Amino acid sequence: MASQLHVLIVGAGVGGLMLAVLLEQAHISYEIFEKAKELKPLGSALSLHNSLMVIFEQLDMYQDILGISKPFGALHFLKEDMSVTGSLLARRPGVDCAEHYGDYNRVVGRPDLISLLLKRVPPHKLHYNKRVLTTKQDENEVILQCSDSTSYAGSILVGADGAYSSVRQNLYKKLAMVGALPKDDAKPLGYSYDCVVGISDRLDPNIYPVVLEEYCEFQAVLANDSPYTWWFMPLVGNKISWMVTHDVRKHGTDEDRNFRFSEWSPIAAMEMCQQVRHLPCPYGGTVGDIIDHTSADLISKVMLEDKFFSTWYSGRTVLLGDACHKMVPFGGQGANMAILGALHLTNLLYDMYSVSQDEITQVFRKYYDMRWKPAKTSVDGSKKTGILLHKKGVVADSVRFMFLNWIPNWAIKLGGDKLNARRDQISFLPYVKLRGSYSGSQVNPPSRRIVHKAYNARAV
Structure with a gap:
């Protein structure tokens, strides 16, 4: 039934492109709409969490990721005179992430990751110079109206267009008109x-x-x-x-x-x-x-x-990544949360029974229930990390020193175990075996549409 879907994706960032790559694998029809005349990725580096490596392995992109990235080894905090305040290590003599969880976090330039994802998206499915002006939806379809007077219809609309998402703004405007938008969602970032x-x-x-x-x-x-x-x-x-x-x-x-x-x-x-x-x-x-x-x-x-929005969907429209949970980069979670959001949304779309409004609402509700808590935790954690990194004064210096130098390895390992509590995979592709000595990770069950015996996952 998922083959009857036609997904409109607004935004060709990490989240939008990852969603497209997954939909391509699921044989679900989609189009991407990007407001820029050409995709010229800017930005700095991204740290891809080690738990995501199984997803790239399923997509046969694991070696590609290794080729464009370096393993994360450490984070050193320095004073302005270049003396070291303290360090967080991802390898010995600290807790070796690859040994324990199977992979290191991988540090990649955002332009390189965007370019890699673009190679997996057929060019005819990506439309440039498409600035969204308005959106309309009813019980049967959703329609995009772009600034060049073109319009596009689909089964669902995914707003993956960043912190100032035009999709979210259109959606929230309509919800506000009928008194259905929470006050906090109307506040600025x-x-x-x-x-x-x-x-x-x-x-x-x-x-x-x-x-x-x-x-x-x-x-x-x-x-x-x-x-x-x-x-x-x-x-x-x-x-x-x-x-x-x-x-x-x-x-x-x-x-x-x-x-x-x-x-x-x-x-x-x-x-x-x-x-x-x-x-x-x-x-x-x-x-x-x-x-x-x-x-x-x-x-x-x-x-x-930063801002965590509590309204992620309405009707046939749903939000993804920064459009619904914008975070400052100090926790290194923005791209990771967008990729995981794309994963879980695609898994749910693949198992849809129909493209009715009731079915779509159920899927969006499950998607929100799965993603809101880790997204909220990441937004809050990134904010706290930002304060830790920028606050000045003797007290702040003391807190940073104690955090970086006195935190024991067992506490670091406990935090890493929490981050690796789930290592979910693409539910409709063959699962890969989880690497590393840590055996406490949970994995999502395979798609109901796939024969279970074809999978070989640990800790399902």
């Missing part, structure tokens, strides 16, 4: 940090030998008195991903900060680069040296915002 990011060109390993190291070890530098924190993440291809964040929480309300700082133009990015280029770099020199080795068109200024 929490805006706490300004940020400039980029990925360098290929660097000379004689000057930056860190690019040749097997593991990616994050370097996060916390300023003494200024409101900045800056990060460096070595990537494959002799490149370094970098990010400088500006804590703007003292500048009034979210609306005040939005008015004062939310200029996203290339000029604004360059202006912020000029403001931070003097900051010291842990590899020698300054942040400006790395900026000078980064193509200007690959540098972007963004607002780091």
